[in-house]
Amino acid sequence: MDSETKEPNKLYRLLIWLKRRAVKIPAFDHKLTYIIISLWLITAIGIMTGVAGTPTGLGRHIDLAIALTAHTLIFMLAAVIIGFLFSVLYLPIPRLFTGCLLYSSYITYFILTEANLGPLFSGIITGVWMGVGLCAGLIITLLKSNLTAWKKTGLSVLPAAIILFLFLWRPEIEHADVAESFRDNGYITPLSVENPSEQGSHSVTTFTYGNGEDNHRDEFRHGVELISDSVDASAYINEWKRYRTFFWGFDETSLPLNGRVWMPEGEGTFPLVLMVHGNHTMENFSDGGYGYLGELLASRGYIAVSVDQNFLNYSNWTGIPSNDMKLRAWLLMHHLLQVEAFHETPDTPFYDKVDLQRVSLIGHSRGGQAVAMVADYERWFSEEDSLNGIEDIGIEGVVAIAPTDRQVDDMRAELDNVSYLTLHGARDGDVHNYHGDRQYGRVSIPGDNGHFKAGVYIAEANHSQFNTDWGRMDMRLPGGVFLNRAQMMSEEEQRQVAEVYISAFLESAVKENDQYLPLFRDVRYGKEWLPNTQYITRFENSEFMPLVNYNRAESKTDLAGGVTAVGVGFNKWEIQAAENRSGNKKRTRGMAFKWEDTARYHLYFNEDFRADNFNKSFESIRLSIANKDRDMEKDAGEGYHVPQLDVEMETVSGETARVSLEAVKTIEPPIATQYTINPWFEDIMREGKYEEAIEPVFQNYELPVNLFKEAVPDFPIEEVERISLYFADGPGELMMDEIGFFVQPD
Template identity: 25%
Template sequence: MKIYGGFQKMKNLMHRLITKLKVIWKIFHSYWNRNFGDTYKGLAICSVLFSSIGMAGAVLMYFTPLSIEISYLIGIVVTIVVFGVLFLGAKILFGNRRKGIIYWCLPFVLFYEIAIEATQGNGSEANFFLAVITIVMLDLFGRSLWAIIKLRRQTITLFITLVITTIGLVSVGTLLTGEGFEDRYIENFLTMKEEKTLEDNQNVADEAFVDAIAQGEVEVASLEYGVGDSFDLQSNTYNLSLFAQRDSSLSGWVMDKYFDYDLKNAPITGKVWYPTTEKDCPVLFIVHGNHNYTTDSYLGYDYLGKYLASNGYVVVSVNENSCNQLGNENDGRAILLLENIKQVLKYNKDKTNPLYQKIDEENIAIAGHSRGGECVSTAYLFNGYDVYPDNGNIKFNYNFSIKSIIAIAPTADQYMPAQHEVSISDVNYLLIHGTNDQDVRNVMGNKLYKNTTFSGEGDYFKSALYIAGANHGQFNSEWGKYDIGFPCNYFLNVKNLISTQEQKQILKVFTKIFLDVTLKGDQTNKELFHNYLAYEEYLPKTVYQQMYQGSGFEYVSNFEEDSDITTATMADAKIMASNTRIWEEIKTAYGSSGTKENYALRLKWRATKHAKVKFEIPAYDMTGKELQFDIADLQKNKNNGNQLIDGTVRITDQNGNVANVKISDCAIVYPSLPVQLYKVDFLADSYEYKHQPQIVSVDETKFLENNSEINTDSITSIEIIFDEMEQGDVKIDNVGFGMK
């Protein structure tokens, strides 16, 4: 009976609760109908106009030559058709009900999918809530506006709703159409750097460097070559269909209609800047990457062409729009670049040509941006091959004297010759990438940098420069500050970028000095590529990180040899760590589909200033050399961003003599860079931490200054001791000795 009585009480309680809920629902339903009843048409109009933005983006994917305005008008028509199809399906399933749900769901899905695509899958929760809030406001705005204007309802609820949703939608619109938010980490990190005074790096650069990077005084002329009467010089076509194909879908059909040729007759075309009064000039061929094929991307390096030509270089910007908006075409890009080199060198031999004898064919450099940055390594590889690695029936015969490569924000692994990664040897290599690259977010060029090796024969070097605040597109005048096109660009944060002028200046300076060193043999400012601090007075103010390795570098350990973390690359060398929570070798994937990823040593410690790693080596003579290693912070806590990575580098000779040098006396090693690429990152207070390595070079003389008794001709151990940090998480790579 007690159980029955308890059950009856529960039943009565549930009945009363349900009754109250019904009353509340009835009141709400009456309230809703009084204000928003029969207002779905207002929502429908707003939903169509809003959804058409997303549809316009889809239209542009297939009809790239159209303007955004025309695409939006077409998007409205497409949206109405889509709604019609949805209504037909809904009518079959629900009758004439649920109209509001259909008008609500489509704009929500489009908004969310565009946001996810723009942020490359990051910030999904923040994007979801932003989409929900936006569509709810859009719903209530459309309904209240329709009720007031069309249905002549005048209630306080409607007016308040209209005001609030108008303010909300204007705020969202301002957020999406504006440049976004500023951040302060660059300023804060530079302040930390200023607190460390590196005496050896003060005032190294002088007026000679200022003169070297100045605009030249040589008169510059330019011309374009291609197929057709509109070009200054006539060229030929090349059959690219062996290496790339246009899509057979609608977008491929539109591309066929836009171009007046197919890939069997791809034109060899580009623009040349050259000094009018000079002869036998070193030459740089530069190739753009993937972008809308309606954009003249090759003209985006005009500023670089004019600058270098005024300083005695010939510059050729290759038009590779034939390869744009294709897939699996990077080998085709490389072939087209080599065919352009062949064509321009023909002009150089033609006595009737304005380019006659302008070029020193023994001093050629190639540069590429984005997919072009990957293709230049492939082009260098093909340049030395006799046949195409994926089809030996296709013969090569290039063999140009390419001495230097510049890769600007490159991709990697988009093309893998015969299923191998692109690996090249004995060439000078410069990698440049920005922290705020919203297209190639990871430094894929680190793989190309790693896969550029030296045989020990000849004098070469490779260097990598990482630039805080630089994005993907500002290196090219035709691309600009938005790295992704409409409508995804609305979600990109660009207010925290360095200026376009600054980003171009960095590229100009490093390109010019790199060519001076590697093509003209002028070693005066070579230090720029491993010690930017000596030149920072003349560089745009931002955070830089560098890697460097010369062809005479000898490894102690690159951590690639095996899974035994106590062994090293150098024969009979041993590795040991102490006072750490984690000591391991980690794999860092830089490419997109390759197999030879990079391994490095990881050390993590807490509540101690005695964490260290020690390399025991056979007696080594470092006379006239530098001890080098790359190091990067791995911490992902923004609260740890107020301390530079520091410690002691210690060497011991075979007699037990010890010499110590502080890391901060040789290099500035920044904490992980807390980058915010997207507007939702600021809304959600989220960060993408960048862990680019920084080279630390300790010259033999610094050890001798610390202890003149140290015998640098018989070093038996190297220690890196983190005695300045109570906790840390770092990776160390490429430990060894290089020439000064």
């Protein structure tokens, strides 16, 4: 036989052999059908969960249908291909089952790692999820078998117990409870003024403005009432993916100025409030989520605008545009200029209605950083010709809700001559560090201009619930499944906090209504308005006179301005940088104290210092204290143990007056957060982002000088040469920020 005949015979025999191996693929799988089906099902659940967090913009039902179809085809194809390879290798294993298991494990792990949950966590969850599928398939196989009912039941107990254990076991950490700020309200009488979160007297008109080219929302296309400009952002964007152009209908050369407007009806001009969202998934729109604030503020006499910046947000398909933080601030300023143009144009709803010297900005997440950048715009945009005229607009207030605080061009915003409020939730699973506190430290309050700064840290608030479009999860799916939502306040309660504080802030900062200022100095003044949880608050205005500022201290004993310090009985007392939950430094430095039982700290003021600083009429002495004891334990049935602190003043003649801080307010315990549904996940999920449960946050404590005068009648505060802090009921660890007096207003 010639070679040409032999070659076809070899090929024929190879094909016959391959066919036989293909027929043998399911040789060991005949009892595993239900387990294979179970693997298909749980993998489908995982894929659809991931797809729900990775929208295409075609609609959720279409996304899920495409994903389920693709999964089914790939599942079968993977089983056959991998099973065939095992058959060719003569491996005596369940080949279809093994192929299905390998595919299911890989795709599950891929989905979890793509959600930035970390390789270790993703691997563990993949193993657990595959185990659930195998147990479920085993139970079905047993129930379908010819075994007796008793054997079916007995053999099914273990896999059923495993499934129930994995889904129902939720161990809690010891620090899950929070104190209640209103639990000890004997000293403070709640304000008897109008609840700032109640609807005002104005009827409200709503409409939108935009360029009329939005592909997805008719309110910015055919339904838009005012046609606005488009702006060219190509100088800031290196690459604008084609998918973005396809999705939105425009590119970086023609970004729209889209806004939702809530306008009070009536005569006269009204202060302007611009609100801007942060970085949510691009395909899930965010600008409508502040309607509750828009309605409230407009009813109380503000023109409120929610700015659309969705086209700058992250997409799983295109990432995020470059320079997005500068873009957010730049675009927000173009909205200010656009509203100014509307204000000057007859036949627009804005005509002659806007008080452009009383403008406030509210930003959430990255939007919270953007509004701070706008208030300090010259740092980044001093040579930006397209923003000519922005200097004529007067920004009076900035509100940052759970803001980011990243460096942009190696700089961060430093605010001056503007009021600032930051709100942040201790349960924030997205911006888990209290970055607004860092920005708070970079706000200067010069002179007697009525400006102030305030910070509110809310125990049971998270990131997303401040926006009604973002739901209760602080991560997109599937990551959000693993976040703990049991310790969070309701959506209505969290938005109530935002309404109270933001409305009161604007009344104080913009309308100069001082009757709400006490709320920022002590949350207990708002007891009748706010949900009952723990709040940690800071406040400062031009009436605060610092005696000690550790940021300018030369050493722990020789402080700025001629003040000397002595510590007795401490394990440690030293000046340190305040740190956030991640261990990164904040702007603030403070004096850290650690003691076992009792200790005392003395501040001495020389004659020149007393002459310069004690010649005023004081209202109260203020201490700013962060509870640093991250390992604090709870006393059985009595809540968290907290240390005690007394303040004593001594005059040049040796007369002393001593008051306990407890006379006004006990030291706040730290707020601990279990971010995930299982505390074992804290250390490994998202590369240990949630590892630290507690962030030490500064709380203001005020002792009115009248208490010292009650302790010692006619006590001469102006003659004080020593202030001492007596620490008791240790062990304890506190950090002290500025110590000073609030001066009586004229």
